[in-house]
Amino acid sequence: MTTRGVTIGQAAAFAGVTIKTVRHYHQHGLLDEPHRDSSGYRRYGSADLLRLIQVRTLAAAGVPLAEIGSLLDADTERFAAALTDVEQRLTDRIADLIARRDTLRQLADGDRLLLPDRALAVLDRLTELGFDPEYVASKREALVLARALAPEFLDLFLTQLEHRLDDPEFVDLTKRAWDARSWDPHDPRIDELASALADNLLAHHEHLAVPAGLRSQSDDVIRYGLINHHREDQAPTWTRLNALVEAELRSAGVPIPYQ
Amino acid sequence: MTTRGVTIGQAAAFAGVTIKTVRHYHQHGLLDEPHRDSSGYRRYGSADLLRLIQVRTLAAAGVPLAEIGSLLDADTERFAAALTDVEQRLTDRIADLIARRDTLRQLADGDRLLLPDRALAVLDRLTELGFDPEYVASKREALVLARALAPEFLDLFLTQLEHRLDDPEFVDLTKRAWDARSWDPHDPRIDELASALADNLLAHHEHLAVPAGLRSQSDDVIRYGLINHHREDQAPTWTRLNALVEAELRSAGVPIPYQ
DNA sequence: GTTGACCCTGACCTCGGGTCAGGCCTCACA
DNA sequence: TGTGAGGCCTGACCCGAGGTCAGGGTCAAC
Secondary structure (H helix, E strand, C coil): CCCCCECHHHHHHHHCCCHHHHHHHHHCCCCCCCEECCCCCEEECHHHHHHHHHHHHHHHCCCCHHHHHHHHHCCHHHHHHHHHHHHHHHHHHHHHHHHHHHHHHHHCCCCCCCCCHHHHHHHHHHHHCCCCHHHHHHHHHHHHHHHHHCHHHHHHHHHHHHHHHCCHHHHHHHHHHHHHHHCCCCCHHHHHHHHHHHHHHHHCHHHHCCHHHHCCCHHHHHHHHHHHCCCHHHCHHHHHHHHHHHHHHHHCCCCCCCC | CCCCCECHHHHHHHHCCCHHHHHHHHHCCCCCCCEECCCCCEEECHHHHHHHHHHHHHHHCCCCHHHHHHHHHCCHHHHHHHHHHHHHHHHHHHHHHHHHHHHHHHHHCCCCCCCCHHHHHHHHHHHHCCCCHHHHHHHHHHHHHHHHHCHHHHHHHHHHHHHHHCCHHHHHHHHHHHHHHHCCCCCHHHHHHHHHHHHHHHHCHHHHCCHHHHCCCHHHHHHHHHHHCCCHHHCHHHHHHHHHHHHHHHHCCCCCCCC
8 A cells, every 4th residue: 555645736636726726725724734745745635635626616616715714614504605695796796897898898989989979979070170180189088088077067068069069150269279279378369369259158158058067166176177178288378368268257257167 | 376287186086096096007107197296296187187087997997007008008900909809808707707606506505515416316315225424424525526536427426326225235235334434443344244245246237337437547546546435544444344345356357446 | 283184105915826946756767 | 776857845926906004294274
């Protein structure tokens, strides 16, 4: 009769795990150390193997190692209860992953990043109306920001945008404002443009409908600033233009938050 | 005009992540460090926030952080390709988790651990035949081992067991062998029992059908030993009894592997 | 002027193992 | 009877995606 029991490599192969994994289970107390042969090698008997298979089965089912020990040593009732608990957690994770995959599907639709169809239609309309692709890109970013920061107002923003695009005068003014990026911040045309923009906005009530909901709390003011002044920091002239417009609106009684 | 940009806490809250997560993204180059205010605090502008939202969206979809940087900086085509790849991986993980959950469901069916219905029927039959519950438990363990170590032979093992249980003489001898655990290993009754067992096995060809498939390769011999000698190490008398039976079978020409 | 909320960096912890280093043991073949 | 390949031993460090703790600075309000 030779030495009793199989070596760690054989045990691991039988159980379908690696040697390192078996030693890991020993270190964490999931498996008792088996006896050692004369050269110090671990030797696994059938009872050891049985336990290893049970541990591996639970681990493969996603049970955290820290729970497996008490689980296997518990009585049948608690064992069953714990298993349904683990199963519930697995179900949750599956639902979570499926939700992630759905998000990803939306992302994967070309460059139509993160935006609902209605927003994409507005962006397409901008292109049709002859806006600079860079301007369209900046609007797209602003809409992505709006969706993330104030999703409950996205539809209102879009309604406002749609109204504004229906007004040829506003379209024209906006194009000129966009071109103004490269002007000197103190170019007198900026003041003219600001006045024209403010007049247009004040003349069309529906062009100004949105901010009302976003003014109440401090966080909302921050969100408003981030969305409405996106990319402004890249063009000082634009900063000044917007400030002038906002000042005129304020003096006309429109409540525009300070950034 | 106060300091431009929001603090890290606000940015994190807007994006739905923790402050630590944002700093983690900085450390790993996914997000450029924003400018700092006079007291060294990070201040995030709308472009920083936009990037953070994009990173968080991809991370939430399960894209490894190490890939997100190049993904967001890549052109649209590679971006789309990478996204479908990520989606495939997600789908695989979902399928994997569902498989785990199914395994778990099987485990959760009471104490009927890891065994198919046919095996459970055999175990129930053992109880009906009046075997000691401990004996039934050891047989259950042996079947679990057999299923894990030699699944392709489990049905053959079960067939053999069923045949043996149909033979009242064999049932009787097995019960006596089980009782023999507590005897002295050199009790003369052990020799008698071994002879009777060997005679019974030799007289009924179908009681010996199984081992044939398991003898060829060295691994199979080990598996055979582990399954057939399970729990033997806990009762030296049993070890001797089995050795005697195997010796008689060998001298009768039955090829039993040495352990 | 103090309290509490927020921010800074840096170091260590998690989980389920993988990988490497350095050395001992066993087996098969010549 | 050597010798080379491969298996085993321990211990230490590594991964991802952050969490937690320690020790301190800053800011706004009361």
